[in-house]
Amino acid sequence: MPIRQKIIPNLWFDRNAEEAVNFYLSVFADSRIDSITRHGDAGLGTPGSVVAIAFTLEGQSFAAINGGPYFKMNEAVSLFVDCTGQDEIDRLWSTLAAGGDQKDCGWLTDRFGVTWQINSQEVIAMLQDPDAARATRVMKTMMTMKKIDLERLRAAYAAG
DSSP: OOOOOSOOOEEEESSOHHHHHHHHHHHSSSOEEEEEEEOOSSSSSOTTSEEEEEEEETTEEEEEEEOOTTOOOOTTSEEEEEOSSHHHHHHHHHHHHTTSEEOSTTEEEOTTSOEEEEEOHHHHHHHTOSOHHHHHHHHHHHTTOSSOOHHHHHHHHHOO
């Protein structure tokens, strides 16, 4: 029996959920659309247009809806991507940031309004080091960055 994910993030879009989901599927491996719910003839939306999409990115389940212009996404909720190295950080950063807004410390908002943290657990481990001086050097260095630069952060960590 497959493991069921109990909590599924739901992304609210005005009218472009299908476009956004197809973009995310092109960015992340092991990704698929699980189901699509479309409007019927009940008059609530254009027949055949998307109401909701269930999809999976890198094994993580998500939902997306076309809910109209009533709610907007913001940076209060972000999706952390645990990258395995600088190549993955570079690829995801350039792809997701295209047409969006680059923020500080590895954060960006894509062209659909979803906020991402393109980073690595390696950085988190450096920031959680019990040696406060090391962690502080890493934090100060990270605060000068938009896209994460692992080599600079590793150098800050090792300095001293």
